[in-house]
Amino acid sequence: MNGATRTATAAAQRSVHASLTGHRHRSITATIFVAFIMLSTAVGLISLAVLLFTVLQDGLPYLDPILFTNGPSMDPNIAGARPAILASVLMAVVLVATALPVAIGTAVYLEEFAPKDRWWIRLIELNIQNLAAIPSIIFGILGLAFLVRGLGLGPVLLAGALILGLQMLPTVIIATREALRAVPATVRQGGMALGATRLQVVRREVLPAAIPGIATGSILGLSRAIGETAPLLMVGAATFVSFNPSLLSQYTVLPILIYQWIRLPQAEFQGLAAAAIIVLLVILISMNGIAIWMRNRYERKW
Amino acid sequence: MDAQSDSAEHQRPTGIHLDAAAVAHPAVGGSVAPMGRETVFDCQGLGVRYHGTRALRDVDLQIHSHAVTALIGPSGCGKSTFLRCLNRMNDLIPGAAVDGACLYHGENLYGPDIDAIEVRKRIGMVFQKPNPFPKSIYDNVAFGPRVLGMKDSLDDRVEQALRRAALWDEVKDRLKSGALGLSGGQQQRLCIARALAVEPDVILMDEPCSALDPISTAAIEDLMMTLKNDYTVVIVTHNMQQAARVADITAFFSVDQGETGPRTGVLIEVDATDRIFTKPANERTEAYVTGRFG
Numbered sequence: 001m002n003g004a005t006r007t008a009t010a011a012a013q014r015s016v017h018a019s020l021t022g023h024r025h026r027s028i029t030a031t032i033f034v035a036f037i038m039l040s041t042a043v044g045l046i047s048l049a050v051l052l053f054t055v056l057q058d059g060l061p062y063l064d065p066i067l068f069t070n071g072p073s074m075d076p077n078i079a080g081a082r083p084a085i086l087a088s089v090l091m092a093v094v095l096v097a098t099a100l101p102v103a104i105g106t107a108v109y110l111e112e113f114a115p116k117d118r119w120w121i122r123l124i125e126l127n128i129q130n131l132a133a134i135p136s137i138i139f140g141i142l143g144l145a146f147l148v149r150g151l152g153l154g155p156v157l158l159a160g161a162l163i164l165g166l167q168m169l170p171t172v173i174i175a176t177r178e179a180l181r182a183v184p185a186t187v188r189q190g191g192m193a194l195g196a197t198r199l200q201v202v203r204r205e206v207l208p209a210a211i212p213g214i215a216t217g218s219i220l221g222l223s224r225a226i227g228e229t230a231p232l233l234m235v236g237a238a239t240f241v242s243f244n245p246s247l248l249s250q251y252t253v254l255p256i257l258i259y260q261w262i263r264l265p266q267a268e269f270q271g272l273a274a275a276a277i278i279v280l281l282v283i284l285i286s287m288n289g290i291a292i293w294m295r296n297r298y299e300r301k302w
Numbered sequence: 303m304d305a306q307s308d309s310a311e312h313q314r315p316t317g318i319h320l321d322a323a324a325v326a327h328p329a330v331g332g333s334v335a336p337m338g339r340e341t342v343f344d345c346q347g348l349g350v351r352y353h354g355t356r357a358l359r360d361v362d363l364q365i366h367s368h369a370v371t372a373l374i375g376p377s378g379c380g381k382s383t384f385l386r387c388l389n390r391m392n393d394l395i396p397g398a399a400v401d402g403a404c405l406y407h408g409e410n411l412y413g414p415d416i417d418a419i420e421v422r423k424r425i426g427m428v429f430q431k432p433n434p435f436p437k438s439i440y441d442n443v444a445f446g447p448r449v450l451g452m453k454d455s456l457d458d459r460v461e462q463a464l465r466r467a468a469l470w471d472e473v474k475d476r477l478k479s480g481a482l483g484l485s486g487g488q489q490q491r492l493c494i495a496r497a498l499a500v501e502p503d504v505i506l507m508d509e510p511c512s513a514l515d516p517i518s519t520a521a522i523e524d525l526m527m528t529l530k531n532d533y534t535v536v537i538v539t540h541n542m543q544q545a546a547r548v549a550d551i552t553a554f555f556s557v558d559q560g561e562t563g564p565r566t567g568v569l570i571e572v573d574a575t576d577r578i579f580t581k582p583a584n585e586r587t588e589a590y591v592t593g594r595f596g
Contacts, residue, residue, distance in 0.1 A: 117396065186433035190493070192394060194446040194500055195423030204449065205435050 055281070059274030067275055071242035072257070076268030081276050084257040087245040088283070091161045091253060092226055099165030099225075100172065100218050107176035112202050132170035139167040140234025148235050155236025157251040163235055164225040171224065175217020179210040212298040219291035223284045229255040254280045339366040342504060342534045343388060347402035350383050350392060354399075358383050358567040361402070363553055370526050370535045372549030372575065374542060376590070379555040380567020381538045385506050387411075388536065389425035390418040423450060426497030430509040432489035434481035434496070439464075439473050442481045442492055446500035459499055466532075467495035468525050487518020494525065505529060507537040511544065523548050542591060545575065552578040554587045 070080025106128075114121045143163030153159040183206050191201035207214075238250045239260045245251040252260075254276055261273035343365040350358040358380035365371050365388075373381040383392065390411060392398040404411045411421055434442050443460045447453065460477075464470040469491040473484070481492055490510055497505055507526070511519040526548045529535050539545050545552050553572040557565050571584045582588045589595040 184433070186429060186431060187435060189391065189394065189429060190433040190435065190496070191445065191449075193389065193391060193422055193427035193429075194449070194496065195419055195421075196446070196449040197419055200449045204445065209436050 055274050055277050057274075058271050059276075059278045062268075062271040062275035063278055067272070067279070072240055072252075073242075076266055076272060079261075079269070079272060081254065081257055081272075081279065083241045083243060083245055084252050084254045084276070085279065087157060087241075087251040088226055088253045088280075090157060090245060090247070090251075091164065092222060094158065094161035094247070095165050095168065095222055095225055096218075098162065099168050100222075102165075103169045103172035103218075103221075104176050104214060106169070107173045107180060108202060108207070110173070111177045111180040112198065112206065128170050128173055132174060135230075136167055136228055137230045137234060139163055140231030142166070143231060143235040155238065155250060156248045157245050158247045160232050160235050160237055160251065160253075163231050164228055167228070167231060168221045168225045171221040172218050175221065176210070176214045179213025179217065180206060182213060183209045212295045215294045215298075216291045219287050219294075223287040226253075226287070227255055227280065227284060229259055232256055233259075254283075339368055341365070342367045342407065344405040344408075345384075345387075345402070346405070348384070348387055348404050349401045350380070350387060351399045351401070352395070353397035355564050356566045358387075359558070361569045363569055363572055365534065365536055366551070367534045368530055368532075369550040370530050370537065370548050371551045371553065372545035373536065373538045373553050373555060374540075374545050374590075375555035375567075375570075376557060376595070377540075378565060378567065379557050381553075381555045382508050383567065384555070384569075385427075385508055385536060385538050388504070388506055389427055390416075390421050391427060393418050423500060424502055425504040425506060426500065426502035428490070428493050428497055428505065428507040428510050431513050432486055432493050434484070434489050434492050436482055437480070438478045439481050439484070439492060440477040443495050443499045446496060450500055452500070463495040463499035464492075466498050466529070467491045468521065468528075469495055485518070487514050487521055490514060490518065490522060491525065494522075494529075498529075502533065504534040504536065507535070509538050509540060512540060519544070542579075546579050549575045551575060554578060554582070554584075554590060556586055556590065 066078065067080050068085065069082055070078055071083050072081075073079040110121070110125065140163065143159060143166075147153050147159040147162055148155055187205050187209065188198075188201050191205050192198070196204075232253060233256065237252050237256050239252055239256060241250055241252045243249070258273050258276045258280070261269045261276065341364050343363070345361050345363045345365075348358070348361040348363075349356065361384055363384075373385060375381050386392045386395075387400055387404055388406075388411075392400055400412055402412075406421070406425070410416070435445060440460055443463050444456055447456055447459050452459065461470060461474075464473065469488060472488060473492075481489065484492060490513075494505070494510075511522050514522065523544065526535055526537065530550075537545075537549070551572065552575040554570045555567055556570045558568050559565055571578065571582060571587045573583070578587060579591050582591060586595070
């Protein structure tokens with residue numbers, strides 16, 4: 001009897017085992033699907049790796065101090081990117097000082113203060129989303145017509161920075177609104193229930209809590225603007241600038257310099273272009289790195 | 303929908319309703335408002351609509367100082383909505399509209415010159431889910447005094463508030479550490495301390511223990527009993543035992559299912575807590591407290 005019970009138990013165990021393991025290879029569709037998404041990822045990674053490899057291969061020999069100290073020249077042996085690097089940095093500074101406050105202010109108004117059920121607020125929101133999708137060359141045309149000619153700024157760095165700032169607004173506004181929306185409503189209620197005004201709650205609680213998201217969005221928008229070429233071609237960024245740029249001088253930036261060098265026939269300039277690409281990549285990757293670092297550093301769990 | 307609820311108002315003039323209330327609650331003014339307790343809130347025909355849909359109707363209710371008043375009732379009966387009327391938190395909900403009057407020490411909170419910010423300074427609130435700010439324990443309690451300009455001897459103020467919320471001994475050595483590192487029960491007491499720091503007159507609590515374990519709940523309930531010595535305390539609770547344990551006065555809300563219109567919250571009965579739980583005047587109250595409904 002004891003033996004019979006044991007046999008029955010063993011049989012039950014086998015049937016459990018069979019039911020838990022039997023279907024391991026059931027789904028051929030699942031396998032195909034996994035293969036497909038891995039292949040998709042691989043396409044992106046491989047092209048990026050090839051790009052990096054060729055750029056490094058071409059550019060590393062030209063990545064020397066001359067690149068950072070000299071201005072442009074028709075002689076590839078002494079040609080450098082100093083004015084372009086300085087202009088790109090100056091442009092980033094102007095963008096931080098002008099576009100970011102406007103974008104963050106707009107987002108705070110729309111998210112925290114605006115009457116959300118009004119048709120004109122919805123119109124503004126719709127427009128911001130559409131602006132984010134407008135080709136950058138269109139912003140260039142606007143800059144040319146309005147800033148360079150209309151306001152008579154001329155083809156100066158400030159005009160270029162303002163138009164890049166305009167182009168950057170929707171991205172930063174949308175990212176900032178997402179960050180504000182991620183702050184729980186209970187935080188706002190908690191503040192309001194203490195007799196704080198909406199402004200006090202936003203300034204002291206909501207904005208500080210949203211800083212990681214705002215910083216990430218801002219830096220991503222900024223790095224996109226720094227890599228931008230097309231609108232600056234429209235607003236007249238010069239190609240041969242041998243002096244250090246100022247706000248109201250002619251200028252060239254790294255992407256435009258790269259574009260110009262690549263068009264030149266001498267092989268040395270191809271190498272210089274690759275070296276400038278490396279410089280631009282390092283700037284962009286470190287900006288993104290800062291964004292990631294800030295997000296991890298200040299990220300809060302609710 | 304709108305017209306229907308409007309006509310309901312017209313058919314029920316306040317006077318008739320008051321008479322009905324007087325019949326239903328013979329204890330009003332007697333055991334409900336014992337000597338030494340003054341009327342803090344006197345709600346007259348108070349109702350709330352969300353986007354035109356009536357959520358709460360014709361509440362006539364007095365709330366007295368130095369007592370814990372509990373609001374009980376089934377889900378959707380409008381008890382939380384009513385609580386938010388008392389410090390104008392409903393203002394923050396888009397589409398919410400309040401009608402009727404809510405007198406606070408004789409002054410209608412919904413009068414034309416009333417500033418909701420001033421109202422909330424005097425009438426503090428603690429929420430269902432502990433909602434400390436994502437900053438230090440100290441800064442949480444100091445937030446209210448700072449924004450209200452009460453900056454003199456801030457350290458003392460913070461300590462006093464934490465002591466009154468029975469949290470000081472647990473946190474005095476780590477005031478600068480993050481509030482989100484506290485346990486749920488500690489966070490809720492921190493929220494109470496935060497409310498006390500601005501020296502309010504009334505503390506409203508919206509299901510303050512529903513997210514807490516039994517031990518933390520007991521701590522908060524003890525705290526309510528202490529707080530009523532200095533403050534007027536109004537709590538919303540789903541937990542009838544909690545109301546029975548802590549409340550001096552209990553108000554029972556329920557839902558009127560309109561024949562065609564939406565479900566509307568109504569106040570059924572208010573009385574001393576032991577009467578509500580032992581011999582309620584209204585059969586709906588009895589059905590609820592004995593567990594036959596809700």
